[in-house]
Each structure stands twice: as C-alpha cells, then as structure tokens.
Amino acid sequence: MAATARAIVATxxxxxxxxxxxxxxxxxxxxxxxxxxxxxxxxxxxAEIEHRSGLWALRMLMLALAVTPLRQLSGKxxxxxxxxxxxxxxxxxxxxxxxxxxxxxxRGYWIQIFEEIxxxxxxxxxxxxxxxxxxLALTSTKGWIRRLGxxxxxxxxxxxxxxxLAVLHFWxxxxxxxxxxxxxATILALLLGWRGWKALSRRRTAAAR
Numbered sequence: 001m002a003a004t005a006r007a008i009v010a011t012x013x014x015x016x017x018x019x020x021x022x023x024x025x026x027x028x029x030x031x032x033x034x035x036x037x038x039x040x041x042x043x044x045x046x047a048e049i050e051h052r053s054g055l056w057a058l059r060m061l062m063l064a065l066a067v068t069p070l071r072q073l074s075g076k077x078x079x080x081x082x083x084x085x086x087x088x089x090x091x092x093x094x095x096x097x098x099x100x101x102x103x104x105x106x107r108g109y110w111i112q113i114f115e116e117i118x119x120x121x122x123x124x125x126x127x128x129x130x131x132x133x134x135x136l137a138l139t140s141t142k143g144w145i146r147r148l149g150x151x152x153x154x155x156x157x158x159x160x161x162x163x164x165l166a167v168l169h170f171w172x173x174x175x176x177x178x179x180x181x182x183x184x185a186t187i188l189a190l191l192l193g194w195r196g197w198k199a200l201s202r203r204r205t206a207a208a209r
Contacts, residue, residue: 008081015082019089022056023096046104053100054126057093058166058184060086065163065191072198084140087159091137094130094166122172129165132158160195163188 026049029040041048064086071079106112116123136156138144145152167188171181 008078012082012085015085019060019086022052023093026052046100049100049104050097053093053097054170057090057097058170060090060093061159061163061166062184062187062191064090065159065188069191069194088137088140091133094133098127098130122169125165125172126169129162129169132162132165136162160192163192 030045030049032038032040033045064083067079067083067086071077102110102113106116113127117127118124136158139148139152139155148155167181167185170184171178174181
C-alpha cells in the first residue's frame with residue numbers, strides 16, 4: 001500500500017511538471033521577447049500566446065474527459081485521481097488565454113470585452129466556456145464535494161457543454177484551415193459518444209432485469 005501511494009505521488013508530480021511545461025516555455029519566451037525583442041513568439045507574439053494557451057486549455061479538457069473512458073477500458077480506477085487535476089489545468093490555461101486577450105489584446109480597454117462578446121460569436125462561446133469552467137474549478141475541493149453531495153456530479157456534467165463550446169470557439173476562430181479544430185471535434189465526439197453508449201448500455205441492462 002505504501003509503495004502504491006508513493007508511486008501515485010510520484011506520478012502526480014510528473015503529471016504536474018508536464019502540465020506546467022507549456023506555460024513555463026511560454027513565460028520564458030515572453031520574457032525573451034519583452035527583454036530582448038527576440039522573435040521567440042513569431043511575428044505576432046500576442047496571437048501566439050493566445051493560440052497556445054487556448055490550445056493547451058482544450059488539450060487539458062480533452063484529457064480530463066478521456067479519464068473516464070480510459071478507466072473503464074483499462075479497469076484501473078487509480079486514473080480517476082488525475083481527472084480533477086487535469087480539469088484544473090484546463091481552467092488554468094483557459095484563464096491564461098482569457099487574460100492574454102484582456103491584457104495584451106485589448107490593452108486595458110476591458111470594458112470593450114462586453115461589446116466583443118455581443119459582436120463576435122467565437123468570443124461569445126469562448127467566454128461562455130470559461131464562465132462555465134469557473135464554478136467547476138471553485139467546487140473542485142473535497143469540501144465542496146461533501147457539501148454538494150449528488151449535486152456535485154450533476155454540476156460537473158457541465159464539462160460536456162464546456163467541451164462543445166470550447167471546440168466551437170476554436171472552429172469559429174479559425175478562418176480557413178479547419179483541420180486542427182476538426183481533430184478536436186472528432187476527439188470530443190468520440191469521448192461523448194462513448195459516454196452515451198455506456199449510458200444506453202446501462203439502461204438496457206437495467207431494463208432486462
């Protein structure tokens with residue numbers, strides 16, 4: 001048991017390091033651009049920061065959604081220990097993405113965000129996804145799980161809607177080459193389709209008894 005616990009702690013430490021690596025690289029490159037006027041972030045550093053932070057938010061979200069199917073396929077419940085962590089990293093990168101837009105793109109004219117939300121559909125759905133992530137992040141502690149009871153699981157089913165909104169945000173943001181958002185749309189469809197198939201199988205099993 002002690003060896004297993006140590007292995008889980010070590011694996012989580014590695015997972016944290018890997019999850020923070022993209023943000024660390026981005027921060028180092030941003031510092032290099034800021035101090036040395038380098039081209040570490042390409043010709044448009046702001047767009048690159050927004051793109052990469054948003055992309056990692058989407059990747060973390062997909063990984064969090066993949067935990068349950070992987071646990072069911074592998075029969076290893078220990079995988080569930082990583083779901084909350086991945087969800088919080090999705091919120092972290094989504095917040096970084098949103099902050100980069102507010103601070104670097106709007107340059108302090110934050111009141112303009114409300115006009116942008118109304119005027120640009122891709123910002124509307126992206127902001128909606130971030131807003132829905134917020135209560136999930138705030139209620140991710142063990143204390144909130146105890147307080148909310150069964151309602152906690154109901155609340156956290158919002159992650160399915162968040163996944164759809166996030167992919168839609170990416171799809172509408174891309175103006176020509178849709179191959180990358182199509183990839184994430186396909187992954188999301190498979191993950192949600194698996195859940196739908198499992199739910200239908202449980203209902204059929206229950207009805208047959």
